[in-house]
Amino acid sequence: MITHIIASQLSTAKIKEYESASKIIVKPSWIVDSINQKKLRPTKDYALFNKNSISNMLLNNNNNTIINNSSSSIINNYKIPSTSNTNNNNNKSIKSNVRNNLINKNEHIYLHEVATSNTLSKNELNKPIEEYNKIENNKNIEEEEEEINKSLETKWDVNHSSIAPNFIANYYENSRLHYLSLWRNKLKSIINSRSKNKQKTKKHFNETKFVMHVDMDCFFVSVGLISRPWLVDKPVGVSHSSGKNSSSDIASCNYIARSFGVKNGMLKYLPLIYQLYYIRIFHAKKLCPKIEIIPYEFENYEKATTLLYNILIDNSDNIQAVSCDEAYIEIWLPNTGNEEAEILQKAKYIRSEIKKVTECNASIGISTNMLLARLATKKAKPNGEFYISSKNSIEYVQQFSVTDLPGVGWSIENNILTIILTLLLKNINTCKDLQRLSLSTLQKDFGKKNGEKLYNLCRGVDNRNLNSENNERKSISAEITWGIRFSNNDQFKAFINEISKEVSQRMENESKKGQKLTIKLKIKKEDAGKPIKRLGHGSCKNVSKSINLNTYIFKQEDITKHSWNIISNLNLDPKVLSV
DNA sequence: ATCCTCCCCTAC
DNA sequence: TAAGGTAGGGGAGGAT
Ligand SMILES: Nc1ccn([C@H]2C[C@H](O)[C@@H](COP(=O)(O)OP(=O)(O)OP(=O)(O)O)O2)c(=O)n1
Ligand SMILES: [Mg+2]
Ligand SMILES: [Mg+2]
Ligand SMILES: [Mg+2]
Numbered sequence: 356m357i358t359h360i361i362a363s364q365l366s367t368a369k370i371k372e373y374e375s376a377s378k379i380i381v382k383p384s385w386i387v388d389s390i391n392q393k394k395l396r397p398t399k400d401y402a403l404f405n406k407n408s409i410s411n412m413l414l415n416n417n418n419n420t421i422i423n424n425s426s427s428s429i430i431n432n433y434k435i436p437s438t439s440n441t442n443n444n445n446n447k448s449i450k451s452n453v454r455n456n457l458i459n460k461n462e463h464i465y466l467h468e469v470a471t472s473n474t475l476s477k478n479e480l481n482k483p484i485e486e487y488n489k490i491e492n493n494k495n496i497e498e499e500e501e502e503i504n505k506s507l508e509t510k511w512d513v514n515h516s517s518i519a520p521n522f523i524a525n526y527y528e529n530s531r532l533h534y535l536s537l538w539r540n541k542l543k544s545i546i547n548s549r550s551k552n553k554q555k556t557k558k559h560f561n562e563t564k565f566v567m568h569v570d571m572d573c574f575f576v577s578v579g580l581i582s583r584p585w586l587v588d589k590p591v592g593v594s595h596s597s598g599k600n601s602s603s604d605i606a607s608c609n610y611i612a613r614s615f616g617v618k619n620g621m622l623k624y625l626p627l628i629y630q631l632y633y634i635r636i637f638h639a640k641k642l643c644p645k646i647e648i649i650p651y652e653f654e655n656y657e658k659a660t661t662l663l664y665n666i667l668i669d670n671s672d673n674i675q676a677v678s679c680d681e682a683y684i685e686i687w688l689p690n691t692g693n694e695e696a697e698i699l700q701k702a703k704y705i706r707s708e709i710k711k712v713t714e715c716n717a718s719i720g721i722s723t724n725m726l727l728a729r730l731a732t733k734k735a736k737p738n739g740e741f742y743i744s745s746k747n748s749i750e751y752v753q754q755f756s757v758t759d760l761p762g763v764g765w766s767i768e769n770n771i772l773t774i775i776l777t778l779l780l781k782n783i784n785t786c787k788d789l790q791r792l793s794l795s796t797l798q799k800d801f802g803k804k805n806g807e808k809l810y811n812l813c814r815g816v817d818n819r820n821l822n823s824e825n826n827e828r829k830s831i832s833a834e835i836t837w838g839i840r841f842s843n844n845d846q847f848k849a850f851i852n853e854i855s856k857e858v859s860q861r862m863e864n865e866s867k868k869g870q871k872l873t874i875k876l877k878i879k880k881e882d883a884g885k886p887i888k889r890l891g892h893g894s895c896k897n898v899s900k901s902i903n904l905n906t907y908i909f910k911q912e913d914i915t916k917h918s919w920n921i922i923s924n925l926n927l928d929p930k931v932l933s934v
Numbered sequence: 935a936t937c938c939t940c941c942c943c944t945a946c
Numbered sequence: 947t948a949a950g951g952t953a954g955g956g957g958a959g960g961a962t
Contacts, residue, residue, distance in 0.1 A: 515948070532951040537952090538946095540953085595947085595949065596947055596948050678945080762943090833951085836951085898941095899939090901940080
């Protein structure tokens with residue numbers, strides 16, 4: 356019930372914490388503006404899709420037809436990316452006038468130099484400094500550092516940082532993670548409103564339920580290779596920058612690149628100075644010097660997504676949207692005694708349709724629950740289908756590593772590893788080992804719910820139904836953690852105003868209002884070095900502050916006002932906002 | 935007990 | 947050069 360002074364909510368200890376944080380070099384390195392939804396106004400059907408500007412096909416949603424044109428005769432209509440014609444010899448399909456414009460932009464296609472390098476799991480960025488191999492008094496390093504210092508001041512940085520005009524729009528147009536979230540929300544919204552209706556009318560007598568998990572193979576790469584067939588046998592990754600010593604994320608890499616150890620989300624390259632300092636961070640060029648980098652094609656991903664979902668709609672009894680390249684579908688088959696062969700046949704058919712229509716490969720995992728279907732996809736990839744019987748599932752699941760389990764990532768894996776090492780004196784981490792830990796042990800270490808979840812997951816037990824969770828959106832937020840560089844309070848405030856506008860628009864698009872406002876900030880740590888990523892946030896401490904307003908708001912000026920109110924109460928010294 | 939705030943974690 | 951978003955589950959620990 357706090358409406359104004361944030362500090363009044365804080366314990367003394369916490370106030371101190373914020374004060375000291377604000378004195379550390381304090382730079383808000385990212386800002387999040389978020390409004391939790393507690394109530395929505397009467398919603399016009401599909402208002403979201405009519406208003407949004409980003410796309411065509413995903414958004415051309417007439418009433419109940421989720422996505423139109425769901426027959427397999429669709430022409431996929433991919434846009435030919437202008438940069439795909441950089442291979443002069445092989446690509447006959449590109450018009451010559453287009454080619455002439457772009458012939459000098461070849462650098463991202465040929466990357467054969469052997470880079471002196473090293474990969475990153477983003478979590479490793481947060482490891483304590485002592486885990487890195489610090490090298491001092493090295494002249495070359497210092498020189499390079501000098502260069503990096505200089506480069507940080509370049510015009511490019513200024514033009515792309517948070518004080519540049521149109522920063523937010525430009526940023527979102529190029530952020531793959533933004534698109535991932537945007538598309539996921541839209542798909543969930545479309546699919547959820549549809550599957551509800553369907554479930555009501557369906558009853559199943561003498562039928563067996565199967566769950567399929569459908570996921571495109573190296574999605575961004577597969578789409579990008581449609582117009583670059585000469586690269587299909589080479590290691591390929593999708594990334595923004597193509598320069599040989601530039602550093603950017605690889606969003607997706609193909610299976611050839613993966614055979615070298617390259618992974619989605621890995622840095623394309625890590626500058627030499629960071630390689631020496633962060634010896635645990637790998638990068639693609641080190642693992643696979645010949646990796647070819649191709650650019651993003653967001654419009655075409657969206658088209659492929661539309662085509663994919665249309666096929667799934669036509670071939671299932673229920674769908675749960677997961678992401679732009681992935682969904683669970685439910686299929687009921689009559690009990691004939693031959694269901695397993697039939698469901699495999701069905702999967703083959705769906706995969707062939709996807710291939711035919713999208714020109715990309717999909718893989719399908721099949722079982723009787725979502726978890727086992729998800730695990731089956733791991734066996735199915737690439738370009739295959741795989742069925743896991745529920746009969747021997749407890750034994751079958753033993754072969755998977757704990758990170759294969761959905762919900763188990765880097766942190767939980769490490770915790771499990773520690774426990775297994777302590778209790779079982781083993782240094783491996785499979786579901787077989789996890790099955791040896793008791794429910795109470797797991798609950799003691801991971802909490803009541805998480806412990807139970809782990810206990811069930813490692814046995815292949817999953818009682819979720821498709822779309823069983825409450826489908827209503829609970830929050831709407833906008834956040835940017837890249838390019839945030841302020842030199843004074845006015846710039847900071849202007850940014851808050853802009854991001855509030857973004858949040859406001861998103862709320863208006865869904866005819867929603869919110870009552871709880873949360874601000875999230877990243878504050879540079881005292882000992883943080885230069886960010887590894889250009890214009891990145893580097894090592895930061897996260898702070899979040901929320902207030903429960905007495906009223907529901909959605910207007911930009913209200914969001915801005917309350918947001919700035921919160922921020923002011925954090926007592927950030929304007930000077931610490933400088934870079 | 936239950937709720938609330940401020941986190942951390944995970945997924946794509 | 948280069949675009950590190952976002953929603954939701956859940957735990958710790960304090961307030962009610
Ligand atoms: N760290 C990540 C992970 C994924 N993606 C994007 C690019 C991927 O192509 C797409 C789908 O993610 P998947 O996890 O399904 O990975 P892929 O489809 O690339 O490979 P696969 O599914 O074959 O393992 O999401 C991303 O930008 N960054
Ligand atoms: Mg995929
Ligand atoms: Mg996927
Ligand atoms: Mg996992």
